[in-house]
Amino acid sequence: MFRDVSSCNTYDYGDALYWDARYIQEGGSFDWYQRYSDLRPFIRNYIPPQSRILMVGCGNAVMSEDMVKDGYEEIVNIDISSVAIEMMRRKYEYIPQLKYLQMDVRDMSFFPDESFNGVIDKGTLDSLMCGTDAPISASQMLAEVCRLLKPGGTYMLITYGDPTVRMPHLSKPVYNWKITLYNIPRPGFHKPEGSTSSRKSFLEPIPLTDKGLLPADWVLEDPDSHYIYVCKKINNTDVDDVL
């Protein structure tokens, strides 16, 4: 059930036509990487239920529905695929907390600056990184995400990309994000017998190096695990954020 987009060369994940065709063919619903139940501790910790949330590249995932069931009050979902958006709009027309709009995450000029308290991205930056002009697309998307966040708001990126490939994009000074990193195993992953990992809990952030990388002796229990980058837009009036 949980596929990843590491097979960039096989599919054009950055292309709207690819996604339209896929959603026409597959229908139904599908959550990439992780379900809300596994992400809940992180989302609840950083993005309170009263927040106005933007779900970028929502696809046909059940994630937003699960969040509303858990008390979230307003989630605006966007996707470049008009097929996905039409399907989801029809499916959820009875849930007023959910809105669906067809939009390219690289140009969200429809929304004014500082419109959202939280932006959630599960697999969408990953898709752009598989497309043509990936670094330009990533910069456009992240600049838009930063523009749309209120000061003190959070961009939460759930990705297969480790810090060597994601930090160069996320840590640009222009965004001025305070970044905290977590790593969680794939759903259903079991530690190999005899594993000597001393990791206490996946809820603990990873202590990054000065360069924003994993410590040299960091051991991933699941080599195909997922990363959660919590990027908090620094609020210059908040002393804790500046220190």
Ligand SMILES: C[S@@+](CC[C@H](N)C(=O)[O-])C[C@H]1O[C@@H](n2cnc3c(N)ncnc32)[C@H](O)[C@@H]1O
């Ligand atoms: C890997 S899927 C993830 C879907 C969903 N977030 C999930 O977790 O199941 C990536 C999604 O990003 C969307 N997407 C790709 N490029 C996009 C763009 N430029 N703007 C908005 N959405 C995009 C695709 O249509 C697809 O639905």
